[in-house]
Amino acid sequence: xxxxxxxxxxxxxxxxxxxxxxxxxxxxxxxxxxxxxxxxxxxxxxxxxxxxxxxxxxxxxxxxxxxxxxxxxxxxxxxxxxxxxxxxxxxxxxxxxxxxxxxxxxxxxxxxxxxxxxxxxxxxxxxxxxxxxxxxxxxxxxxxxxxxxxxxxxxxxxxxxxxxxxxxxxxxxxxxxxxxxxxxxxxxxxxxxxxxxxxxxxxxxxxxxxxxxxxxxxxxxxxxxxxxxxxxxxxxxxxxxxxxxxxxxxxxxxxxxxxxxxxxxxxxxxxxxxxxxxxxxxxxx
Numbered sequence: 001x002x003x004x005x006x007x008x009x010x011x012x013x014x015x016x017x018x019x020x021x022x023x024x025x026x027x028x029x030x031x032x033x034x035x036x037x038x039x040x041x042x043x044x045x046x047x048x049x050x051x052x053x054x055x056x057x058x059x060x061x062x063x064x065x066x067x068x069x070x071x072x073x074x075x076x077x078x079x080x081x082x083x084x085x086x087x088x089x090x091x092x093x094x095x096x097x098x099x100x101x102x103x104x105x106x107x108x109x110x111x112x113x114x115x116x117x118x119x120x121x122x123x124x125x126x127x128x129x130x131x132x133x134x135x136x137x138x139x140x141x142x143x144x145x146x147x148x149x150x151x152x153x154x155x156x157x158x159x160x161x162x163x164x165x166x167x168x169x170x171x172x173x174x175x176x177x178x179x180x181x182x183x184x185x186x187x188x189x190x191x192x193x194x195x196x197x198x199x200x201x202x203x204x205x206x207x208x209x210x211x212x213x214x215x216x217x218x219x220x221x222x223x224x225x226x227x228x229x230x231x232x233x234x235x236x237x238x239x240x241x242x243x244x245x246x247x248x249x250x251x252x253x254x255x256x257x258x259x260x261x262x263x264x265x266x267x268x269x270x271x272x273x274x275x276x277x278x279x280x281x282x283x284x285x
Contacts, residue, residue, distance in 0.1 A: 065094025123272035130230035136282035
């Protein structure tokens, strides 16, 4: 069967959702550490940040939520501070939402500040431009293809035809870009139910994002939706380190895995991601 993904790197995202694989991070389990999962984009919306603690790193029930923190984001341009946006705790444990709808501005920096248990945690990332997606194209799957279980379950049938989806874009040659992708089918997040992250640098995709296969197999009537995010170099290094940790064989001669590099202060885990986002939708006839 033809491979779905060429070029893109796939990793299990420890801090984006619960992970079934046991990962031996360099974390003292007797010491509580803050885990930050935050994303800010140039889309006009209420932005959200999820806070938890590392005490549940090996707990199948996930990370304990943090409900008693103070959260704010400061926007900085070349001229100075533009605005400070406060976040409020929602009805969902550990989930904080901005008090106002807002969108980030390309070129501006965004500093996250979290006050929790007498400690101030900060992180800063810059909102970089992202390449525009040119198109999505369907490619029929060969006749001997056996449908994946998740496709059969969602459709309730094994009848086809089935398609791979490829995407195209032109990579700007005058800058260095790093990418993060998210894929949806009929409104459902398809990055392995949130456990996988797809990322790359422009050194991998070269000048043309020329027919890269996205995750999943699709059929007539499906709506395919894709998000392409810019990420900073530290974001790329964070995902790279996370992949290295997950792929470590853990043998007796292997060095102890370190926590992934991030942009957070005071030993916090996770990442504060600031991104421009491009989206595209495609409906299969």
